[in-house]
Amino acid sequence: MPESAASALMPIDVALTQLLHDARQRIAGETVALSQADGRIALDAVSAACDVPPWNNSAMDGYAVDSACLEPEVPLFVSQRVPAGIAPDRLRAGTVARIFTGAPMPEGADAVVMQENCERDGENIKVIKPVIAGENVRNRGADVQQGSVLLPAGHRLRPQDIGLLAATGQPAVVVGRRPRVVLMATGDELVEPGSALRPGQIYNSNVYTLAALLRVLGIEPLIVGRLPDSLAETEAALRSAAAQADCIITSGGVSAGEEDHVRTALQRCGQLAIWKLALKPGKPFAYGKINNAVLFGLPGNPVSAFVTFLLLVRPALLAMMGASHCSLPERHEKAGFALPESGERQAYLRACLHTGDGDRHLQLLPDQSSGVLSSVSRADGLAIIPAFTSVAPGDQLRFLSFSDIV
Secondary structure, three states, rough: OOOOHHHHOEHHHHHHHHHHHHHHHHOOEEEEOOOOOOOOOOOOOOEEEEEEEEOOOOOOOOEEEHHHHHHOOOOOEEEEEOOOOOOOOOOOOOEEEOOOOOOOOOOOOOOEEHHHHHEOOOOEEEOOOOOOOOOOOOOOOOEEEEOOOOEEEOOOOHHHHHHHHHHHHOEEEEEEOOOOOOOOOOOOOOOOOOOOOOOOOEEHHHHHHHHHHHOOOOOOOEEEEEEEOOOHHHHHHHHHHHOOOOOEEEEEOOOOOOOOOOHHHHHOEEEEEEEOOOOOOOOOOOEEEEEEEEEEOOOHHHOOOOOOOHHHHHHHHHHHHHOOOOOOOEEEEEEEOOOOOOOOOOEEEEEEEEOOOHHEEEOOOOOOOOOOOHHHHOOOEEEEEOOOOEHHHHOOOEEHHHHHHH
């Protein structure tokens, strides 16, 4: 990419469109057992293999009857007992069947009388309230009909979806394969938590944040490592990662400093497609390809790394796994603050949602520096401020709630 082209700031929606287009070309499927499918993406539409319920059954404990044969105060013989899990005999004319919730209806019965509406005397009962056909009966296929589409292609499977598939006898499902991800942070100054800090050193927080965000998507990174501030070693590490991964995620090394080597290494061993976004925080974001692997070069500042992962990497990984809906869930909330007109970059500001005294509004955390990771932990989400936009108290803002995402 020519330096002049690379220096232009790309709008985030343009960058995201390109990432999603590239990601959707990488979908591969695999069949997994239903017990392992939670959080996975259904690659094909899933249809019901059977009716649910599979036969007419009782909605409560009581007596299965032929409603047309009932007469007030006439005793009826209890001819059989039908618990759940057995196949009943046909209902004999002029009799009733003791039946329990979920048990199949005997042929010849069309209603269930609640046990509270019956008087029992030995082996006989009297029905003391009127009964109509279909009362307290759950009909075959009332919930799900065989052949109906249960889940569309691209649907991310939730616990309730897993239960629905199980209810129709589905033992396995075809899902998008989880991408193989290598995660690395750059910088000679980084040390692992638990080590004593020497002058000039900081703890390597980004890989812990990013690895946890990957696990929310059900992705366990193959390798979590650190790149030294060396162009040769960075290039060698990227080539090695590309040989075994679908995706490489780095943090740091994508700005224009003398010790920022990721972008240069990417250009030497692959192709740089995106560099520098009209985004705050997160301007020095890089994206490209090395052979068959894609690389997301995130900024080194911890807030920038967190924000760019949510906005760009997360949707791309979901698309790579076959998801049809990859965008972040947005709310609209009222601003409780004022801001002068913003610059050319769309801003994502850390904010808390206040709901006291019946007034629901957003308040910004005081320090919006991209190095203040504690503000991400304290915030409820990100308030979105479009480029060249001012904010007055009471304005409606788009808001990304962390509780909706992670």
